[in-house]
Amino acid sequence: xxxxxxxxxxxxxxxxxxxxxxxxxxxxxxxxxxxxxxxxxxxxxxxxxxxxxxxxxxxxxxxxxxxxxxxxxxxxxxxxxxxxxxxxxxxxxxxxxxxxxxxxxxxxxxxxxxxxxxxxxxxxxxxxxxxxxxxxxxxxxxxxxxxxxxxxxxxxxxxxxxxxxxxxxxxxxxxxxxxxxxxxxxxxxxxxxxxxxxxxxxxxxxxxxxxxxxxxxxxxxxxxxxxxxxxxxxxxxxxxxxxxxxxxxxxxxxxxxxxxxxxxxxxxxxxxxxxxxxxxxxxxxxxxxxxxxxxxxxxxxxxxxxxxxxxxx
Amino acid sequence: xxxxxxxxxxxxxxxxxxxxxxxxxxxxxxxxxxxxxxxxxxxxxxxxxxxxxxxxxxxxxxxxxxxxxxxxxxxxxxxxxxxxxxxxxxxxxxxxxxxxxxxxxxxxxxxxxxxxxxxxxxxxxxxxxxxxxxxxxxxxxxxxxxxxxxxxxxxxxxxxxxxxxxxxxxxxxxxxxxxxxxxxxxxxxxxxxxxxxxxxxxxxxxxxxxxxxxxxxxxxxxxxxxxxxxxxxxxxxxxxxxxxxxxxxxxxxxxxxxxxxxxxxxxxxxxxxxxxxxxxxxxxxxxxxxxxxxxxxxxxxxxxxxxxxxxxxxxxxxxxxxxxxxxxxxxxxxxxxxxxxxxxxxxxxxxxxxxxxxx
Numbered sequence: 001x002x003x004x005x006x007x008x009x010x011x012x013x014x015x016x017x018x019x020x021x022x023x024x025x026x027x028x029x030x031x032x033x034x035x036x037x038x039x040x041x042x043x044x045x046x047x048x049x050x051x052x053x054x055x056x057x058x059x060x061x062x063x064x065x066x067x068x069x070x071x072x073x074x075x076x077x078x079x080x081x082x083x084x085x086x087x088x089x090x091x092x093x094x095x096x097x098x099x100x101x102x103x104x105x106x107x108x109x110x111x112x113x114x115x116x117x118x119x120x121x122x123x124x125x126x127x128x129x130x131x132x133x134x135x136x137x138x139x140x141x142x143x144x145x146x147x148x149x150x151x152x153x154x155x156x157x158x159x160x161x162x163x164x165x166x167x168x169x170x171x172x173x174x175x176x177x178x179x180x181x182x183x184x185x186x187x188x189x190x191x192x193x194x195x196x197x198x199x200x201x202x203x204x205x206x207x208x209x210x211x212x213x214x215x216x217x218x219x220x221x222x223x224x225x226x227x228x229x230x231x232x233x234x235x236x237x238x239x240x241x242x243x244x245x246x247x248x249x250x251x252x253x254x255x256x257x258x259x260x261x262x263x264x265x266x267x268x269x270x271x272x273x274x275x276x277x278x279x280x281x282x283x284x285x286x287x288x289x290x291x292x293x294x295x296x297x298x299x300x301x302x303x304x305x306x307x308x309x310x311x312x313x
Numbered sequence: 314x315x316x317x318x319x320x321x322x323x324x325x326x327x328x329x330x331x332x333x334x335x336x337x338x339x340x341x342x343x344x345x346x347x348x349x350x351x352x353x354x355x356x357x358x359x360x361x362x363x364x365x366x367x368x369x370x371x372x373x374x375x376x377x378x379x380x381x382x383x384x385x386x387x388x389x390x391x392x393x394x395x396x397x398x399x400x401x402x403x404x405x406x407x408x409x410x411x412x413x414x415x416x417x418x419x420x421x422x423x424x425x426x427x428x429x430x431x432x433x434x435x436x437x438x439x440x441x442x443x444x445x446x447x448x449x450x451x452x453x454x455x456x457x458x459x460x461x462x463x464x465x466x467x468x469x470x471x472x473x474x475x476x477x478x479x480x481x482x483x484x485x486x487x488x489x490x491x492x493x494x495x496x497x498x499x500x501x502x503x504x505x506x507x508x509x510x511x512x513x514x515x516x517x518x519x520x521x522x523x524x525x526x527x528x529x530x531x532x533x534x535x536x537x538x539x540x541x542x543x544x545x546x547x548x549x550x551x552x553x554x555x556x557x558x559x560x561x562x563x564x565x566x567x568x569x570x571x572x573x574x575x576x577x578x579x580x581x582x583x584x585x586x587x588x589x590x591x592x593x594x595x596x597x598x599x600x601x602x603x604x605x606x607x608x609x610x611x612x613x614x615x616x617x618x619x620x621x622x623x624x625x626x627x628x629x630x631x632x633x634x635x636x637x638x639x640x641x642x643x644x645x646x647x648x649x650x651x652x653x654x655x656x657x658x659x660x661x662x663x664x665x666x667x668x669x670x671x672x
Binding site: 034148149151152153155156157158159160161163164165166167168169170240244247248251252253254264267271274275278281282284285288289290292293296297300 | 327328331332334335336339340342343344450451453454455456457458459460462463465466469470606607609610613614617618628629632633635637640641644647648651652
């Protein structure tokens with residue numbers, strides 16, 4: 001009988017529900033000004049990252065000495081149509097200390113930063129979800145053990161813990177990514193655990209149990225989907241923090257290493273030239289700020305869109 | 314209240330235990346020989362043997378953790394590899410600089426952030442509100458070190474010959490010295506005693522030191538040096554405080570008792586400042602407590618840029634030099650400081666909202 005009832009909730013009803021929920025959410029997201037602004041900037045950044053080889057006039061590591069006449073290190077930005085003399089080589093954002101085109105490096109930096117943001121948060125979400133789901137679903141000492149450990153990780157300021165982890169693991173982008181992912185795990189574990197606890201005792205979960213559903217099936221198919229909206233919101237805001245932290249680690253020389261075109265590294269290696277070549281500090285920093293701002297705006301907008309209290313406003 | 318405070322302190326103990334456990338595991342995870350990691354590559358076989366015996370590295374891991382806990386809790390963080398001096402001494406010398414910088418930054422963040430949030434909330438959807446929120450969103454997305462460098466460029470180079478010119482680095486100008494207040498008052502203090510350490514700790518905070526000694530020239534110089542780093546450091550907390558104040562005020566301004574206050578003819582200033590603000594402050598205070606972590610982390614970057622000899626810069630230098638005893642000790646102290654700040658925030662709830670009965 002149960003099987004018949006189950007199969008009677010046919011595909012069309014499922015499609016209708018999914019479709020309407022999806023549309024409803026999308027409508028709410030599109031009503032949020034900050035989500036639209038953040039999303040638009042993000043789309044632009046993704047476009048820049050994908051088409052970096054087309055948009056950038058040079059390879060980011062290409063040293064221009066010997067290839068362009070009169071080229072010097074740390075030249076000011078030069079755009080011919082804006083009045084820069086024609087006899088000077090055109091470099092929109094000038095050249096850096098190693099005589100590489102700064103604009104090309106900033107463009108390629110978008111790839112690195114987006115990669116950092118998505119990989120660290122992706123890793124942290126997977127581990128955090130598993131830990132939070134296990135804790136919330138199993139309860140008891142497992143929950144206590146996991147959550148107390150998460151509390152300890154949260155007791156450290158995140159960037160400082162990342163710095164300490166990198167100092168143990170050794171400098172480099174890979175270790176910096178791992179460190180940032182580790183310090184981000186607790187927040188996702190908490191979000192998922194909260195969601196699991198809130199729906200664990202709901203009637204539809206009990207119904208699923210009564211129908212003989214396997215515990216893992218119930219957890220992954222019935223309970224965890226409820227964590228998706230808060231995870232998306234937290235993940236979007238988390239990417240912003242991850243990019244900011246990774247850039248800070250690289251700035252300190254602990255993350256990405258030269259010659260990688262990473263904004264934090266670019267800023268760090270030219271920071272002593274701020275009085276003589278401020279553009280080499282200004283533009284990578286501006287790029288970090290715009291990227292982080294895009295994720296923050298999108299995250300804020302998504303949070304408001306998913307907030308049921310604001311649903312009818 | 315006392316009962317609650319004791320209970321809350323007891324709750325912090327497992328977290329502090331966890332912090333020590335995490336740093337212990339990290340210390341034991343350093344690749345290679347722990348002796349060489351702690352004493353440097355040049356440590357001889359005899360020195361390493363003594364170190365292994367003293368640190369109990371030849372003993373079972375549980376005994377090692379016991380020794381580590383005992384050392385940490387008694388304030389013995391070992392010796393710095395680079396400076397060959399006790400880490401505790403270095404910490405006590407450097408901490409006042411960071412505390413002073415952090416407090417000035419936090420003061421600035423609260424002073425600007427709360428009024429900005431209030432104005433934004435009472436003029437919701439106005440041009441002012443949009444401007445404040447755009448500024449707050451931008452502020453929260455800004456790399457601290459980038460802002461610091463840009464401020465240094467602007468105030469030290471672009472505005473060099475104007476009255477707005479500010480020094481780009483250091484705590485105090487060359488030739489100016491902050492004489493410790495206990496020397497000004499000719500107190501007799503024996504070096505190495507607890508009293509000396511305590512007085513030295515406070516004297517190392519130049520602002521209170523120059524106020525106590527009445528040395529206004531030094532005070533002016535110190536404040537000038539502190540302005541740029543504290544503005545840079547305060548940006549993120551300021552933005553977060555402004556955002557939180559706004560959303561909390563909007564929530565409270567919607568309440569019935571605000572309508573009642575207005576209906577009984579109270580002037581708007583009183584409604585906002587007395588009735589709304591006090592109730593809206595609770596989440597703001599929580600968020601202020603959480604900013605202590607941001608300030609400590611930001612101090613690593615800000616002190617590095619502005620050449621401040623504080624805990625943050627020391628930590629950065631220690632990482633670069635792989636001076637792990639310092640990294641370990643500073644991480645523990647900062648984490649415990651962070652836990653302590655949040656404990657204070659929790660305890661302050663009753664002062665702000667008498668409805669919360671802590672016991």
